[in-house]
Every structure is written in structure tokens, then in C-alpha cells.
Amino acid sequence: xxxxxxxxxxxxxxxxxxxxxxxxxxxxxxxxxxxxxxxxxxxxxxxxxxxxxxxxxxxxxxxxxxxxxxxxxxxxxxxxxxxxxxxxxxxxxxxxxxxxxxxxxxxxxxxxxxxxxxxxxxxxxxxxxxxxxxxxxxxxxxxxxxxxxxxxxxxxxxxxxxxxxxxxxxxxxxxxxxxxxxxxxxxxxxxxxxxxxxxxxxxxxxxxxxxxxxxxxxxxxxxxxxxxxxxxxxxxxxxxxxxxxxxxxxxxxxxxxxxxxxxxxxxxxxxxxxxxxxxxxxxxxxxxxxxxx
Numbered sequence: 001x002x003x004x005x006x007x008x009x010x011x012x013x014x015x016x017x018x019x020x021x022x023x024x025x026x027x028x029x030x031x032x033x034x035x036x037x038x039x040x041x042x043x044x045x046x047x048x049x050x051x052x053x054x055x056x057x058x059x060x061x062x063x064x065x066x067x068x069x070x071x072x073x074x075x076x077x078x079x080x081x082x083x084x085x086x087x088x089x090x091x092x093x094x095x096x097x098x099x100x101x102x103x104x105x106x107x108x109x110x111x112x113x114x115x116x117x118x119x120x121x122x123x124x125x126x127x128x129x130x131x132x133x134x135x136x137x138x139x140x141x142x143x144x145x146x147x148x149x150x151x152x153x154x155x156x157x158x159x160x161x162x163x164x165x166x167x168x169x170x171x172x173x174x175x176x177x178x179x180x181x182x183x184x185x186x187x188x189x190x191x192x193x194x195x196x197x198x199x200x201x202x203x204x205x206x207x208x209x210x211x212x213x214x215x216x217x218x219x220x221x222x223x224x225x226x227x228x229x230x231x232x233x234x235x236x237x238x239x240x241x242x243x244x245x246x247x248x249x250x251x252x253x254x255x256x257x258x259x260x261x262x263x264x265x266x267x268x269x270x271x272x273x274x275x276x277x278x279x280x281x282x283x284x285x286x287x288x289x290x291x292x293x
Contacts, residue, residue: 047069047070047071048067048068048069048070048095048098048099049067049068049069049070049098049162050065050066050067050091050095050098051065051066051067052064052065053065053066053105055107055152055153055156056152056156057111057148057149057152057153058148058152059112059145059148059149060111060112061111062107062108062111062149062152062153063086063107063108063111063115063116064086064105064106064107064108064153065086065090065091065094065105065106066094066103066104066105066160067091067094067095067097067098067103067104068098068102068103068104068160068162068163069098069099069101069103069162072162073161073162073163073164074101074102074103074162074163074164074167075101075102075103075163075164075167075168075169075170075288075292076102076103076104076105076154076157076158076160076163076164076167076169076170077097077102077103077104077105077169077170077171077172077288078105078107078150078153078154078157078169078170078171078172078184079093079094079097079104079105079106079107079171079172079173079177080107080109080171080172080173080174080176080177080178080180080181080184081106081107081108081109081173081174081175081177081266082125082174082175082176082177082263082266083125083134083135083138083175083176084118084119084123084124084125084130084134085108085109085110085116085117085118085119085134085137086106086107086108086109086116086117087116087117087118087119087268088117088121088268089266089267089268089269090106090266091106092267093106093266093267094106096281100285102170102288103157103160103162103163105153105156105157107149107153109141109149109177109180110137110138110140110141112140112145113137113140114137118130118133118134118137119134121268124268124269124270125263126270138176141176143183143209146179146180146183146184146187147183147187150171150180150183150184150187150188151187151188154169154184154188154191154192157169158191167193167292167293168191168192168193168194168291168292169188169191169192169193169194169292170192170193170194170195170196170287170288170291170292171184171185171192171194171195171196171220172195172196172197172198172284173196173197173198173200174198174199174200174263174265174266175198175199175200175201175262175263176200176201177197177200178197178198178199178200178201178202178203178211179197179200179201179202179203179211181195181196181197181200182195182197182203182211182212182214182215182218183211183214185214185217185218185219185220185222186214186215186217186218189217189218189219189220190219192218192219192220193219193220193221193291193292194220194221194222194223194287194288194291194292195218195220195221195222195223196222196223196224196225196284196287197222197223197224197225198225198265198280199225199226199227199230199260199262199263199264199265200224201230201262203224203237203241204236204237204240204241204244212240212241212244213244215244215245215248215250216247216248218248218250220250220291221250221251221252221287221290221291222245222250222251222252222253222254222287223252223253223283223284223287224238224241224252224253224254224255225255225257225265225280225283226238226254226255226256226257227256227257227260227261227262227263227264228256228257228258228259228260228261229261229262230262231256238254238256241254242254251291253283253287255283257273257276257279257280259273259276260273260276261273264276264277265277265280
């Protein structure tokens, strides 16, 4: 639901919370450093390994970021970013996940057209110029490109020495990345054991391509974290999802995060909510602990 209406809603919500001085600090990256102190990409992290990587796919070379504990083998997690794409905030999130004991890969979904990052620090999707730049890239993606990429990225992960291939893979997505987790789980069902969507848009629609129709093809457990304003615009979505998961006999935790606005998880988001983001993070870790064992 990364559309103009959502952004206008978020802007009004956001301006109630922050003064102009606060906004200037946020635009300079202060919110990120506060949220993930000591976890910025490129900074030394004891016990962790991190690298910008290039992954060969049938459609070209994808730029991505890979972080994992320095020792041992670990369950892998494929991270699909929001519509703004691969950038420092998502590298921090991958690095944080590596600190929790996982081999985390966050990818640039737009690699066919452009390398990441697409925006400068301080720019967000709420800026009209950013939307005009990014939306065409997003519209070029499809179910087919998502399937191609899911196979390629998980195959790459399985080839890494830091990945324990005896454990199943997790996948998580934010905003437009939410539906991509459904596609990933259905495309590589024998490998994906957990799928988490955070303020994912278009998870259940009346179209034959709706992501929720892929649930029976997966073997994953799910976490669906829904923004309050997304739920207000589509209150039926959670019910459709619950019924679909029940019919497919798939475990799923579905929750509307009260007070959290669309985009609340990435620390560079204009509506970042630290308490709600940390709650979602802990629920994700609980999902992975159970489903990727």
C-alpha cells in the first residue's frame, strides 16, 4: 500500500509527532543511529562478517548485502526491502539479524534496471520526486521476476559456507516486500520454513494473482504484522488471510499493530515507531526460532 493516499495519511500523522527541528535531525540520519547504535554498515562488529555481494540470476547480476556470524553455520534469511529498496537502513537491519544468529541477505529488487541505493540519506517515499523516480521500477516487477529471484537468491544462500542447509530458510518483506515473501515461500516450498510480512501491501485482493492464493503451495509458518492505517483502509484483509491460512492448515500469527502507521519498521522511515518495530522484531525472532530449527 505504498501509494499517495497512504503517504498523505502518514505525513499528517508524522507532523503531529515531530517538530521541524526533529524532522531536520531525522533527515540527517539521526534516527537511524539512535535506533541501531553500533550497527551501522561498514562499522566493525565483533563476531560478524558483512559484505556487499553480486549474485548471478537468469536476468542479470543482482547487488545485495550479506551479513552473518563469523563462526559456524546458521539458518539463512532472505530480506525483501520496501519500495525504496536496498539502502543503509536495510543493511543495518540485516546486520542486526546477523547479530541475532542468522545469515541475512538483503537484496536490490530493482537490479535489472538500476543499482542501489536509489535515494540519498534523508529521502523517503513521501517525497514526490522520490516516488516519481521509484514507482516505474516497482511497476516493472512481477510474479515472474519475484519467482526467478527467489530461486536465485536462495540457491546463492545455500552455496555459502556460513549457511546451515540442514535448517530451513526464512524470508521477510516490508511494504511491497510483503507479497514477495508469499511468492518466495510458494516458489521454494522445500526450503522456506518461515515468512514474515511487515506492513505488506496487497496481500489479499480479489485478483487471481493475489498473494494469499499461494498459501496452499507453501510449507511455511507466517507472521503478518499489519499497520493500523492499512487495516483501516482494508479491514477485511486480516479475515481473508486468517481463513486462507486455516484452510491450508498453515500456522500464522496475524496482528494489527495499534498506532503503527504503514512503514513503521525501517529506522529511516518517516513514521518509524521504535516500540512497535522492536515488538515486530521479537515476534519475528520467535517465528524463526520455531520454524527454522
